[in-house]
Amino acid sequence: MIIPSIEYIVQQTKEKACPIWQVVINEEMADSGITEEAIRERLAQTYEAMKHAAAKGITTSLRSVSGMTGGDAAKYYNHLKAGDPLLGDFCSKAVSYALATSECNASMGVIVAAPTAGSAGIMPGAFIAAQEIFGFSDRKMVNSLITAGGVGGVISERASLAGAVCGCQAECGSAAAMTAAGICELFGGTVEQCMNAGALALKNCLGLACDPVAGLVEVPCVKRNGMYTVFAITAADMALSGIKSFIPFDEVIDSMNRIGREMPACIRETGEGGLAATPTGVAAREKIFGEKK
Numbered sequence: 393m394i395i396p397s398i399e400y401i402v403q404q405t406k407e408k409a410c411p412i413w414q415v416v417i418n419e420e421m422a423d424s425g426i427t428e429e430a431i432r433e434r435l436a437q438t439y440e441a442m443k444h445a446a447a448k449g450i451t452t453s454l455r456s457v458s459g460m461t462g463g464d465a466a467k468y469y470n471h472l473k474a475g476d477p478l479l480g481d482f483c484s485k486a487v488s489y490a491l492a493t494s495e496c497n498a499s500m501g502v503i504v505a506a507p508t509a510g511s512a513g514i515m516p517g518a519f520i521a522a523q524e525i526f527g528f529s530d531r532k533m534v535n536s537l538i539t540a541g542g543v544g545g546v547i548s549e550r551a552s553l554a555g556a557v558c559g560c561q562a563e564c565g566s567a568a569a570m571t572a573a574g575i576c577e578l579f580g581g582t583v584e585q586c587m588n589a590g591a592l593a594l595k596n597c598l599g600l601a602c603d604p605v606a607g608l609v610e611v612p613c614v615k616r617n618g619m620y621t622v623f624a625i626t627a628a629d630m631a632l633s634g635i636k637s638f639i640p641f642d643e644v645i646d647s648m649n650r651i652g653r654e655m656p657a658c659i660r661e662t663g664e665g666g667l668a669a670t671p672t673g674v675a676a677r678e679k680i681f682g683e684k685k
């Protein structure tokens with residue numbers, strides 16, 4: 393599926409008087425030859441896999457092989473169950489599931505890349521929490537997953553979804569933008585509001601370094617997923633209130649692409665800069681791999 397721009401999606405929704413997800417499904421059908429029902433079935437299975445990873449992470453104290461991460465999702469979920477979180481029900485549940493999915497990834501469990509493994513917690517975190525708390529139907533959830541996928545498709549086309557190319561703004565930033573647009577649609581946002589939500593979320597991630605400690609997708613990745621889930625929900629809520637992004641979404645994506653390609657290589661997934669280069673990060677790398685640089 394190749395979707396050139398957010399503007400193209402918006403124009404198509406106007407011309408065909410249809411929602412965003414229908415435009416994205418039409419493009420996917422034209423490109424792959426797969427039927428709408430088959431696409432929906434595949435997405436429904438994907439969503440089930442997301443739920444499974446999230447549930448595993450909050451009920452089991454998952455540990456990564458390196459020992460750097462694990463147990464925080466269960467810790468935060470217990471904090472939520474005890475009635476202690478500062479965040480409301482929706483956001484605190486979303487954070488729990490985001491951490492859980494990321495810990496599942498770090499411990500080599502099965503996750504859905506959304507859009508990447510490193511940023512796999514953000515979309516399930518917000519979506520699963522929204523369905524549990526507000527009771528959206530499975531069909532509505534799939535519709536909004538498709539909308540989120542359309543946004544991811546445009547980012548992939550105009551920029552990149554890879555931390556090695558554009559830093560973490562391309563991974564957690566893209567996941568946050570996709571989630572914001574999908575969540576906005578779920579709560580009845582107009583096409584323009586959904587795209588403003590995506591733009592607001594991505595703008596908040598510009599310049600974000602990819603600096604995994606010891607080159608492993610754990611630190612800062614797991615906790616970053618928890619944080620960016622809340623940013624995505626905040627962006628959706630701001631857009632639903634009528635707040636607009638001053639810079640159009642396509643231009644935000646282009647800006648992310650420019651910034652990413654100007655970033656030094658040490659903060660583009662090499663594990664050599666940023667947090668990875670701190671004394672603690674270097675010591676962790678030496679402990680895990682026994683190597684000095």
Ligand code: SF4
Nearest residue numbers: 510555560563602613
């Ligand atoms: S810091 Fe790098 S490896 Fe970790 S989630 Fe971000 S882009 Fe992925």
